[in-house]
Amino acid sequence: MARLMKHHLFWPLTMLAGLLLFNLCYSPDFFSIQIRNGHLYGSLIDILNFGAPLIVVAIGMTLVIATKGVDLSVGSIVAITGALACMTLSKSSDQNGFAVVLLAIVISLVLAIVLGLWNGLLVSLGGIQPIIATLILMVAGRGIAQLITSGQIITVSSPRYNYIGAGSLLGLPFSVFIVLAIFITALLLTRKSALGLFIESVGTNSEASRLAGIRSRAILISVYAFCGICAGIAGLILSSNVSSADGNNAGLWVELDAILAVVIGGTSMNGGRFYLSGTLIGALIIQTLTTTIYMIGVPPEITLVVxxxxxxxxxxxxxxxxxxxxxxxxxxxxxxxxxxxxxxx
Amino acid sequence: MEEQRPILQMTDIHKQFPGVKALSNVQFRLFPGEVHALMGENGAGKSTLIKVLTGVYANDQGTVELEGRTISLQSPQNAVELGISTVYQEVNLCPNLSVAENIFIGREPRRYGRILWKEINRRASQLLKERLQLQIDVTKPLHSYSVAIQQLIAIARALDVSAKVLILDEPTSSLDQNEVKQLFQIMNQLKNEGLAILFVTHFLDQVYEMSDRITILRNGEFVGEYLAKDLPRIDLVSKMIGKELHMLEDIPKTTEGRIGMDEVLIQATALGRQGVIAPFSLQIGKGEVVGLAGLLGSGRTELARLFFGADRTDQGELKLGDVGGTVQSPKQAINQGIAFCSENRKTEGIIENLTIRENIILALQANRGLFRTIPRKKQDEIAEEYIKKLNIKPSNPEHLVKNLSGGNQQKVILARWLIMQPKLLILDEPTRGIDVGTKAEIQKLVISLSREQQMSFLFISSELEEVVRVSDRIAILRDRKKIQEMNGQEISQHNVLQAIAGGNSTHG
Incomplete structure (x- = not known):
């Protein structure tokens, strides 16, 4: 038992179980999953579906936090990529054309990487503290998103694009598969190559890592770039789910939820060891909590307090x-x- | 003296960590007006005992009595309030705050909730002047002063919170000889004022110079308490390491059987960095051990860092074999077969949150790049091999490095570089803060690697004895300049010391 309790997933899993249990007591059909038109429906499926953007952002955030950094700009990147994708679609004559949708996705993600690189350069070469460096984009990013959408909420009608965030595959929401793909990619990238070791090493002590021959700066830059692309993907999922882009509100405060998910998952803000699976559970806890609060009908004024x-x-x-x-x-x-x-x- | 009551008495102290018995049945007492040396190898339990005494750890069993009353120490603050103050090896004050703030932090004189800055500064400079004969500007930030001064400031702080017991943990390991002298004067003065001082050091000379009484620990157990004057040095050492002394004997300096030393491995020509170290030339032969001697701050470390590319070179060139140019990054240096153990083990050496295994394979993996990972089985083999070879304790490769004693951390870093099989290994103060046994092991390792595998060394140490013992050639630095080289028969502690001090030096 003591050894079990020492495992880094013990407390996150216990808390997730506790939350689910509460829900079960409160509304017994919480766990029920129905099949309608070949799709699965139920609260659990909703949690997975609506939680997808948060999980994706949190995965990127985990690696950044492991380097003793933090990325506050992810919310803004979510807004920017959503805006850019929707803008690209709405400007074209055939919004549902395969090539157009692909183009929208690609240029948004390229921009997300560029924004991540920008953060990484400020932190590694500029020597600016991560919280400040990414604060710049956090503030400026909302403005950029507004610029792209000219301050409007852009709506698109493109079933193909809509599929990313609202479609379903094998009965499950498509976003679940995106999450899985990113999670597995991150896991393989960090644990099958030496990247994980280097990130933990740089996060614990970057100077000692440099003296051991690790290119600390390159590691930092690539981690922020990865975080950027994760935020970009989350932006696509979110905007496609509602078929619109809102530069002002898309991804608002998601950086805080993501940081929370990472910390709940057992990764320390002091950098070093990181736990991707912990982050996954952490993000699920937060999403379950949000769902629970809506479900039990907490008055909207005090949901944040609860x-x-x-x-x-x-x-x-x-x-x-x-x-x-x-x-x-x-x-x-x-x-x-x-x-x-x-x-x- | 025996009739006097001890001010501090620790009886039957036990402390168990998961899987390790750190202290068992340890006794320690301290009389007012004495300097009591706590001796033992790395991992003998000195640090743990001190941590129990300062309230960092709670003892599992045993009692601590201060002035005859049993006390239970619950936190470091608690210990300080009771009059037990500690000055650690690495000064643990706040470098960005002023000297005066550091002395009074947490107990600033106030009036109506307002901090009286003038009063703080006045009292701080008075305190330093009267008790430590130190006249400095107390409004300057702490980091603008040398480590020696910082240490005195830490002592001043301890004294001002009305310490009855002062613990000095390795206070001299980063001081030069004059600073040590100054510190000892102050210790003597405090002792005469009736303060009880617990003194931890690895320098045997200093133990005999300063202490009245010695307590020895070994493997967490109490070996004995002795009066310093009744304990011959040889007995002290053999009690500490628990074995005979052959390993401390002088290593004979022979050039017999040395091959390849004439072959130049690396040649620095007019290498330098503005404002850090004046251009110097230095050549290192294959299998040669070149010592760097000089006071702290004389440019030894700075010179070594240029060899490793840890700092950028802005003039001159470094030629390795037939390849010219300079090394501009540690990565480049490592590719060329150069390795560097920094003097700052904690900040530039170990990665404390990683395991022993990960720390050992780190440089090798970095050199292989991201994708050619070392298979886990191979990692385990390497780690186990070197844990055995260098006698690293604990021997479990999955232990976190931060929980190791200083000497063992040093060995982990050594292992990290040895598996790279470098052509040149730069060792900057490799034995600082390390016990006699490990020290001898490291010196022996240097010598055997240079003889048997033709590995070259750049060896930096503040301990003359050590530099003289291991080096084939010694380069002497003063005031950030290389001033002289010594060879073969010329090398002796006396000659080196004289060269360091300089001909007409009045202040050393």
């Missing part, structure tokens, strides 16, 4: 220092009792 409170509890349970403190206080009490007994005896 969410914040649950997150606080989750983080406290996750914190080793906090657990230790509670545990040690108990131990210390025992210890002082014993000391008193011997003194009197």
């Amino acid at each position: 969410k914040a409170f649950v997150v606080l509890v989750v983080c406290l349970i996750q914190s080793e220092a906090f657990r230790k403190k509670i545990f040690e206080r108990r131990k210390y009490r025992k210890y002082s009792d014993k000391a008193e007994v011997t003194r009197h005896a």
